Amino acid sequence: MTTVLKTIGTSSRDYSDINAWEADLNDQSIYSHGDTAVGEMHADSTFTDVSNLIENGSAIGSSSGYDLALIKLTVHVDSRHDGTAGSGAVLKPTDNGTHNYGVTRVNVDNVTIEWLEIDMDNDDDFTNADNRPANKGIVLTGTNNNCIIRNMLIHGKRGNPGNTGPYGIHTIGAGASSDSLYILNNVVYNLVETSSDTASAINIHSWAGHGYIYNNTVYNIQGTSGSKKGIGFRFGNPSSSNTRIKNNIASKCEGGTDVAYWKSASGSTVDSANNLSDDTTHATYDAEDMGQSLNDSSGLIGKTLAEISFVSTVVDSEDLHIDEDSDCIDAGVDLGTTSGVNIDINQRDRDASGDVWDIGAHEFVPETTAGASFLLFLD
DSSP: OOEEEEEESSSSOSBSSHHHHHHTTTOTTTOOTTOEEEEEEOTTSOBOOOOEEEOOOOSSSSSSSOOSSEEEEEEOGGGOOOSSTTSSOEEOOOSOOOTTTOSEEEOSSSEEEESOEEEOOSSSOTTSOOOOSOOEEEEEOSOOTTEEEESOEEEEEESOOSSSOOEEEEEOSOOOTTOEEEEESOEEEEEEOOSSOOEEEEEEOSOOSEEEEESOEEEEEEOOSTTOEEEEEEESSOOTTTEEEESOEEEEEESSEEEEEEEOSTTOOOEEESOEESOOSOGGGTHHHHOOBTTBTTTTSSOOHHHHOEEEOOTTSOEEEEOTTOTTTTOSOOOOSGGGTTBOTTSOBTTTTTOOOOSSSOOOOOOOOOOOOOOOOOO
16 A cells, blocks of 8 residues: 555656646556545646546556545646746646537545646636636546645636536535545636536536535636526535635625626535625525624625736736735635645645645735844944
């Protein structure tokens, strides 16, 4: 029961792409029953493969059941993004891919994906439409128990390949009531539907297990006119005991109906607190219930971009860190250390640093100014 680390990249690495690494997860000459398989990506060059499927790792050591203890797709610490596009390892597909399966699809339990940028734009100009089929960043299609999606940067889809609009993180599998899914400290932005569909950043559509949706930042999610929505966070089957959504930002979620947070199952509730949105009007979709600041049910809804205060929302130069004027600062709730929720998009450990938690993926830290030094001479 060991950790088996394999490097992924184009400069003398073990594998040149994600699919090649994943294809070997059932290889008994590499892995043993109970091992942890780690694929470590390096920013040697842009990864261009599409339809990256993680479904192996269940045929080692026995004829049934899940046999690798954990599958982790990560990025070497020196190749991790800093919360802005192009600053680390990038997955930017050049092929069409498959609609509804997304750029990366997970079909097994016990998988962690972290620190990778997924850029779905077909060029470097987001104003251009892109109707290639793959229009979802990460799609979870199995039971996906103990799956963790954290510290990801997902962005850049404008267009309509058919059937459904763009999603950042999307669940298809329902999960059992005892299963757990963690979506932590991700930044999802610039998903624009151009025909006649809904767009959604984080779409937990039919998940019935324990969902932990913490400290994510969502910006510029656009549906089309009429009944089609621009949705920040969507929950299709939540219950008060299972789904928890806290410390999230949803801004500029626009469409025929603007919905920062949408609880779509009638009569269901979620455990929500300290979420911020620019939404004030849609009680039907529970924006008011989601946007809570401690005991003030209206404290964090209806926030303007100026009050959220991102560093930059300039198209193709977005920087969704918060700056010193942000209302998100010190407005979050401390969520501990479970599954790495304490590590922000800049690799800052909120817990170890003793921070008062901010809302969103970024923990703002003031720049320190060195004071002048004075020498006092006494006769």
